[in-house]
Amino acid sequence: ASLTPFIYDPEGDHDVVLYDLYHLLLARCLLWSVDRLPFETPIDTPAKMERAETTDLGHTVRDITGDVVKGRPLPAGDYFIDRGLASRSLRVESDLRVEKIETETEWVDPGGAVSGSIKLTRPLKEGESVWVEAIDTWGRVAAKVNVVENRFTVDFENPLSELWDLRAVIQDRRGVVHSQSTPVVIHNTVFDDFLFMLIFAPTPGQNGWKGQLHAKRMREFGINSTYTYLIYNRHEQFYQNARANLRSVVYAEHIGEIFTPADHTQDFTVERHDLDLAELSRMCRQIVETGRELDPEKFPYRMGNFGAESLNARLSNYHLAARFGSPFYTLTGENYLSGEFKGLENSGFGPTTTRRFQAWCQSEFEDLDALNAEWNTDFESWDKVRGILIQDAVEQDQLPRWIDFRYFMRSRVWTQFFMDWTDMMRVAIPNAKTGRVGHDHHDFSRYREHMTSSKLYIGQSPLPEWHEAIVAELPQSFSGDQGFLLAPQSTIRWNYDLQSEINRERWPWLTLMLGLNGFDWENGLAGPTLGGMSAFTPCYSEALPFFKDMAREVQTIQRGIGKLTIAAKPHRSEVAILWAPRNHYLSRCLPFEENGFTGTWLSNTVTYGGAPADCLALLNSLRIRPTFIVPEDLAGGGFRALMLPYNKAMSSAEAEAIRQFVHSGGLVIADNEPGSFTE
Secondary structure, eight states, X not given: OOSSOOOOOTTSOOOHHHHHHHHHHHHHHHHHHTTOOOOOOOOOOXXXXXXXXXXXXXSEEEETTSOBOOOSSOOSEEEEEEETTEEEEEEEEOSOOEEEEEXXXXXXXXXXXXXXXXXXXXXXXXXXXXXXXXXXXXXXXXXXXXXXXXEEEEEOOSOOSSEEEEEEEEEETTEEEEEEEEEEEEOOOOOOXXXXXXXXXXXXXXXXXXXXXXXXXXXXXTOOEEEEOGGGTOTHHHHHHHHTTOEEEEEOOOOXXXXXXXXXXXXXXXXXXXXXXXXXXXXXXXXXXXXXXXXXXXXXXXXXXXXXXXXXXXXXXXXXXXXXXXXXXXXXXXXXXXTTTTTOOOOOOSHHHHHHHHHHHHHHXXXXXXXXXXXXXXXXXXXXXXXXXXXXXXXXXXXXXXXXXXXXXXXXXXXXXXXXXXXXXXXXXXXXXXXXXXXXXXOGGGOXXXXXXXXEOOOSSSOHHHHTHHHHHHHHHHHXXXXXXXXXXXXXXXXGGGSSHHHHHHHHHHHHHTTOOEEEEEOSOOSSOSSOTTTBOTTSSSBOHHHHHHHHHHHHIIIIIXXXXXXXOOOOOSEEEEOOTHHHHHHHHSTTOSSOSSOSTTTTTOOOSSHHHHHHHXXXXXXXXXXXXXXXXXXXXXXXXXXXXXXXXXXHHHHHHHHHHHHTTOEEEEOSOTTSBOO
């Protein structure tokens, strides 16, 4: 804990001067305890002075931000007069002040212009003038324009920061009389640099003095971005980040069917009829199609904290967030369909979801007799068709029914929901890229223009470029390499990537060569605590050696090779790997097979550890970069060879597409008895 109190400020920043006061009081207490408190004469400066009277003012003068002011006379405003450990406030008065500065817009595209107006407390006299200047986030004057009849226009040509403060300045013969500023956001959607991002760590405006200090020191070592909490409506954080020259990567939502810790320990043998993700998806689509907010009376459904009112509120939130750019917007983290993490899925039984499942089944099967024959069921009509729990499927010998149902839930409900939410977000933020933080329980074959960007769970263990390459390759293949992907890095534990100098120096290059846009730096602690946050000595005077090893390589990449690599078009071979998500669920019905569709203890939510991942690693080791595809990508895709790793389940349409590929001269290489099961 800190020896000074945490002070909440509604605007999200901390008050430097107030912290100085508390540190001063702490210092006086320490000196008093050892009988070393110096005797000081009182400061005799009055609490209020006219501006003209400050010409010969002695002592050290600071403004309200804590910066020392050397010029005299002082402009109108509030100051502090210091001498030794003593300080008192001073207000400098003037009858001429900038009462207000306003702009016609809060943000502007680079190369655009912003017009506005100012209001003074009185008309200017002879010898007095006013102008507007633009100050960038490094404190430099980027533009300066005259004020004509209280109006001005500033051109935002070639801005080098995300924010300019437009400052109206009054001057007379003796210097600056008064000034007042308003910020204008420069809408920058270009993210072509290698990102080194703070996450779950102190950041400007969020953690008092620690956030300001930590970000300032980390910036010196290549940190150039930070996770930004739109999910908590912290719009002020965008401004704080911009002032610290940190780009914002937006944590927008944490959507899924897990709302409380109790959801992980529920009775998974009970169907959840209250969870109806397809209905929420329908509500998002309604906003997309109408461009208007929802009527809660027409859309009364609620799932956890999600409902018509909350969706309307999120839309308003997105309109505000559109002022700033973000490489992508995280829509979900470690969240899942109910029971999915444990492989005991029990959702998908809500009314809208059931109706969609029935319609999907009708499109998949020739008729109801075909469905009953495949599933070992005896449904008499389509409106009786419904999903099933895995326990019941085993008891009733209906595992094909369960496989179809779970594939439908992952592909046509879970994945479709994030596509609909993305489109809803794009009503307010056109062309927004969306993605996830966490595992791979999505149908990536449908994420061509949605959810193409993510923070991936790779690394922190040996050789992720082989074992976990599939985690990056799936979104890269299906998005046409148009996503924005980050890797994780953490000091929560002393992991493999940190344990040796060669590992630390290798990690930034490994992420770049995997086609990623950077990685984050997670501490897991974000409070105003003492200490150097596992990167610096406790007083922040020196960076720790292990951190310097990694940061040195990041800064080398950021000098140019990163931009070049990120902008380059990846070279891909004419070899494809068939991605068939139904096989994931088939492999769970054959649990004792070696080298199944996925592996590891997280096999229900990850893609690595199985035959497709091994196939990719094998081809990569031969310097053949393949592309994951689905059967409809075969025609006209320019592929000459097709790999079928663990493609036991195959539909008639898929089989026919592969036959046509071979008939046209393509080569097919398969394992694990391909096509031995229907879809």
